[in-house]
Amino acid sequence: MTERVAGVVTAVFGPLVRVQAGEQTLVVPFRRNLRWHDEIEDRRLVVGDQVALEGKLPDLVVVEVGPRRTTLTRRSPGERRQRVIAANVDQAVVVMAAASPEPNPRLMDRLLVACHHAGIEPVICFNKIDQGSAGIDTWIGDYQDAGYEILLASARTARGVGCLTRKVAGRTTLFCGPSGVGKSALLNAIHPGYRLREGSISEATGKGRHTTTTAQLLPLPGSGFVVDTPGLREFGLWDLSPAELQRCFPEIARVSSGCSFANCGHVSEAACAVRAAVEAGTLSVRRYTSYLKLREELE
Ligand SMILES: Nc1nc2c(ncn2[C@@H]2O[C@H](COP(=O)(O)OP(=O)(O)O)[C@@H](O)[C@H]2O)c(=O)[nH]1
Ligand SMILES: [Mg+2]
Ligand SMILES: [Zn+2]
Known part of the structure; x- marks a missing residue:
């Protein structure tokens, strides 16, 4: 009897993919003429x-995808x-250390x-x-x-782990x-079963045991997945237009919405509500400067 099973791709190994289907983990091949529901150029299966x-x-x-x-x-x-x-990622936890490595x-x-x-x-x-928290006190308010x-x-102390x-x-x-900010350590705290390596140099240098750069999805107990992967520090900023920024x-x-020009870039335009807010101290100078620098980079 032919079965039909739904699942989520958690790893891709060349011609095989690992699929989580409920409690089951399967390693299976894929049909060459897969049925896709999206009009996409790059027809390759990815995690998620x-x-x-x-x-x-x-x-x-x-x-079918x-x-x-x-x-x-x-x-x-x-x-x-x-x-x-990766596909179908819902949210990101952007992790910084409060002190070391220096936030x-x-x-x-950029990550936000x-x-x-x-x-x-x-x-x-x-x-x-x-x-x-001395290292973040001055700008956490932003x-x-x-x-x-x-x-x-x-x-280390499990503070905030329940919340996470x-x-x-x-x-x-x-x-x-x-x-080095403790992403793997946090994931191990959430689910000790992951047994992810902590404090390894592999992430920083790309060398070491985990030479693969492809992302993997780790199933959470119950439902849901987390992604802990090297090489995701700088994802997708290149196709962002200054207007979208x-x-x-x-x-x-x-x-x-208070700017006079609908297409105001908040750089030197007249009657700019953003610059007015910066001058009035209701918008962070640091965040505004960050915006200007990124805008310059994109132009
Ligand atoms: N003091 C302290 N050290 C931590 C904490 N979380 C992780 N570390 C340490 O920071 C180092 C880097 O952690 P790791 O999870 O590998 O960071 P990742 O590179 O972001 O995955 C390791 O030596 C951890 O033991 C924490 O909450 N407090
Ligand atoms: Mg890590
Ligand atoms: Zn403006």
């Missing part, structure tokens, strides 16, 4: 794809076209912009809060004012942020 399998047990094969709600893309140096590296608000802004641009909801997590959800956590666990339940969550700064987008 929702697929249908058919066949006589245990010889199932992927036959569902529409992608979101796509995470990357363009490697030397590669002209961008590549989709980098510019990088935080990349999330908004990809249609992925970001949550900010300051880990290693056991080491104090993100609160912008409306971001902020979690203070420590994988509830946050990721039932969804597909990307953990991103610089190397302001939508990726929620507090700037909110204020901009």
Whole structure:
């Protein structure tokens, strides 16, 4: 009897994919003429794809790929076209350490912009809060004012881990942020069964045991997935237009409705509500400067 099973791709190994179908983990091939629900150029299965399998047990094969709600893309140096590296990621936990490695608000802004641009909801997590919060005290308020959800956590003391666990339940969550901030440690705290390597140099140098650059989805107990992968630090900013950029700064987008020109870039235009808010001290100078710098980069 032919079976039909629905699942989510959690890893891609050349001609085979690993699929999570409820409690079952299957490693299966895919049909060459897969049925796609999206008009996409790059017809390659990626992690996060929702697929249908058919066949006589245990010889199932992927036959159909569902529409992608979101796509995470990357363009490697030397590669002209961008590549989709994951589909259907719902949210991202952008992780910075509170003290060491030294938190980098510019990088935080970039990652947040990349999330908004990809249609992925970001949550900010300051880990290693056991080491104090002096390093973030001066600018954490910028993100609160912008409306971001902020979690203070420590994988070491388990502070905030319950909150994070509830946050990721039932969804597909990307953990991103610089190397060494404790992404793997937080994931191990959420689910000790992952046994991810912590403090390894592999992520920083791309060498070591995990030489693969492809993302993997890790199933959570219950439902949902997390993605912990090297090489996702700088995803998709290249195809962002300067006009789109302001939508990726929620507090700037909110204020901009008061600008005189509908297409105001908030640089030197007259009667700009954004610059007025910066001058009045209701919009962070640091965030505004970050916006201007990114805008310059995109132009
Ligand atoms: N003090 C402290 N150290 C932590 C915490 N979380 C992780 N670390 C340490 O920071 C280092 C990097 O952690 P890791 O999870 O590998 O970071 P990743 O590169 O972001 O995955 C390791 O030595 C961890 O033991 C924390 O909450 N507090
Ligand atoms: Mg890690
Ligand atoms: Zn303006």
